[in-house]
Amino acid sequence: MVTKKEIKQSFFIALWFMVLTFPLMVIKVNTIKNIVVFRWTNLIWVGIVGFLASLIWNYFLRMKDEKKKADTKDNIPIVHRLLQNEKFRIPFLAAIGIFALVYPFVFPMYHTSIMISALVYVMLGLGLNIVVGLAGLLDLGYVAFYAVGAYAYALLNLHFGISFWVVLPIAALLGTIFGTLLGYPVLRLRGDYLAIVTLGFGEIIRIVLENWDELGNGPRGIGNIPSPSFFGHQFNQHNSVIYIYFIVIALVLLTIFFVNRLENSRIGRAWIALRDDEIACQAMGIDKFKTKLTAFALGATWAALGGVVFAAKTSFINPMSFTIWESITILCVVVIGGMGSAIGVIAGALVLILLPEYLRAVAEYRMLVFGALQVVVMVFKPEGLIQGVRKIYKFKKVEE
Amino acid sequence: MEPILNVKNLTMNFGGLKALDTVNLTVEKGQIAALIGPNGAGKTTFFNCITGIYEPSEGLVEITPPGKPTQKLNGLKTNYVTERGLARTFQNIRLFEGMTVLENVMIGRHCRLKSGIIKAMLRTSSQKDEEKQAVYDSYEILEKIGLDQYVDEMAVNLPYGAQRRLEIARALATDPFLLLLDEPAAGMNPQETKELDELIVWLRDNENVSILLIEHDMKLVMSLSDNIHVVDYGKKIAEGTPEEVKSNPEVIKAYLGDESEDA
Structure with a gap:
């Protein structure tokens, strides 16, 4: 149970919090009457809450340590266990499928709209997961490729009237090309250096878009981007949101499908080997540079696809949508969800994008709560919400 | 000679x-x-x-x-x-810790396999056959080296001596x-x-x-x-x-x- 040391520690933490919050919680200046009010009861509350919070925090930390000692082997996340179990897999997936199908008809348009944003982040997260989670390349300029996709749709539609469905593959290709072009000089670097240079590249793309007026109207952006059509039929605004919702669902499924295949292929294994040990990886006959470049280019492809959907959904884009914060958010999705784990990234995107929206109930504290939650996740589950597991191969002898 | x-x-x-x-x-x-x-x-x-x-x-x-x-x-x-x-092992063990023992050996097969991204995404029959063969070959190498009992373990969880042997198995997989x-x-x-x-x-x-x-x-x-x-x-x-x-x-x-x- 609670040790003496913990009580002592919590006591001092409570004291520290009382001192820290003293100016905020206790002193109140009444400017009308020109007096200072001291709210001493608040101080007591801060003390009590601080003390209890610290005790609970310590308790959970200790539980985590004990759990770690108890089972080192059976720490496969529950979602994976559900998916591996034949009996549960079908109903589990079916439930999710049905939920996804009826979602836009049951919930108001606002909810469908934010779900689309979240699903776009699922795509972006899965794309970045290839780069950061699997290949271990810290990319802080990922949003640049997102911008490439969004601007590809906006500009091609504006100048040539090309429709959403035609732009989709073109944008994917453009993303791959940009990924390769940017990756080529950058990938000689590693770790922190790579992070800084990609960050620079991301900013370059944004600044170019902001200042090149002839290309995309600079900061004024491009408006009136049409939403996707259905065999020539254009929906009204309400139905169009539902339509985009299903397009995103389809794209997310496609992403999961391909990423899952890649992850357990020759290329996917090479990415993970590269992440784990670069020198050993080369000594096993893997071309380091080519492997890095494929990861970078493939990640960029999905970012561009996400960009097209984003442009179609918002119908207006300007460079402000592609700041460094977007890159950070996508990185948070990957890290908090679980590096290298597709299911983790999906969970991460849903939590990270939906939570701030639904936290509007607590109004001005929502970002505070959001930040605190991120810290809690990283302290208690540093490997992310849902850790990745490696494929277990079945052995059937191959007849030669 | x-x-x-x-x-x-x-x-x-x-x-x-x-x-x-x-x-x-x-x-x-x-x-x-x-x-x-x-x-x-x-x-x-x-x-x-x-x-x-x-x-x-x-x-x-x-x-x-x-x-x-x-x-x-x-x-x-x-x-x-x-x-x-020419295949080598390392003085300080350099295994791929995020992978299972079998996958470590499969990495060794990497340069003898050919399937690229497109084939992996479409999972063509040639890619499937190649993967199956790679799994089989890798398992066979583990059997020879005497590590088949650990096949699905994460490499990092192996006892020290087994890790050293796994390095040899991995090097051997490159033919x-x-x-x-x-x-x-x-x-x-x-x-x-x-x-x-x-x-x-x-x-x-x-x-x-x-x-x-x-x-x-x-x-x-x-x-x-x-x-x-x-x-x-x-x-x-x-x-x-x-x-x-x-x-x-x-x-x-x-x-x-x-x-x-x-x-």
Whole structure:
């Protein structure tokens, strides 16, 4: 149970919090009457809450340590266990499928709209997961490729009237090309250096878009981007949101499908080997540079696809949508969800994008709560919400 | 006998430091050769030079794979050296910790497989067959090395001796004709060392590979090796059978020091 040391520690933490919050919680200046009010009861509350919070925090930390000692082997996340179990897999997936199908008809348009944003982040997260989670390349300029996709749709539609469905593959290709072009000089670097240079590249793309007026109207952006059509039929605004919702669902499924295949292929294994040990990886006959470049280019492809959907959904884009914060958010999705784990990234995107929206109930504290939650996740589950597991191969002898 | 590895006048400079100074070394087919020397003599640097991790300052590295013409290895990138049939292990274990034991070995198969991204995404029948074959081959290698019980374990959870053996299994998966083992017995207990001794001989006899190893365990070196090369301060000071090397005054001096220095 609670040790003496913990009580002592919590006591001092409570004291520290009382001192820290003293100016905020206790002193109140009444400017009308020109007096200072001291709210001493608040101080007591801060003390009590601080003390209890610290005790609970310590308790959970200790539980985590004990759990770690108890089972080192059976720490496969529950979602994976559900998916591996034949009996549960079908109903589990079916439930999710049905939920996804009826979602836009049951919930108001606002909810469908934010779900689309979240699903776009699922795509972006899965794309970045290839780069950061699997290949271990810290990319802080990922949003640049997102911008490439969004601007590809906006500009091609504006100048040539090309429709959403035609732009989709073109944008994917453009993303791959940009990924390769940017990756080529950058990938000689590693770790922190790579992070800084990609960050620079991301900013370059944004600044170019902001200042090149002839290309995309600079900061004024491009408006009136049409939403996707259905065999020539254009929906009204309400139905169009539902339509985009299903397009995103389809794209997310496609992403999961391909990423899952890649992850357990020759290329996917090479990415993970590269992440784990670069020198050993080369000594096993893997071309380091080519492997890095494929990861970078493939990640960029999905970012561009996400960009097209984003442009179609918002119908207006300007460079402000592609700041460094977007890159950070996508990185948070990957890290908090679980590096290298597709299911983790999906969970991460849903939590990270939906939570701030639904936290509007607590109004001005929502970002505070959001930040605190991120810290809690990283302290208690540093490997992310849902850790990745490696494929277990079945052995059937191959007849030669 | 035709040498399969022929190193001539290999020199490696790090700034002003001569880590290797005109070292000559040959390994013949079917041989177990050892490279020994005191700490810091340049043994691992020698390995790094042949495998392309360092580019040698001077000298020539040539290989003659069985049934193929002689090729020069100087300046080739590490992965191409491996592709040409030289596989190595590392002094400090370098396994891929995020993968299972089987996948570690499958990484070794990487350069013998061909499927690219498109094939993997579409999962064509040729890719599926190749994957199946790779799984099968890798499992077979694990069986041979005696690690099949750990097949689905994460590599990082293996006991120390097994990790060392897994490094050998992984190197073997690249289909080498020459295995370079960098201190394979380091940190092993006597029982594990004995098993390693048997494994290396078995590999030479059954897997058609020749072996060049760096090792400090003299008992192991003397019992295993057909030919021993001794380096000290980057220079090769002796070569010969275990008996010859044991009685070589230069070698004794390098290991035990000169009597006149003790004064």
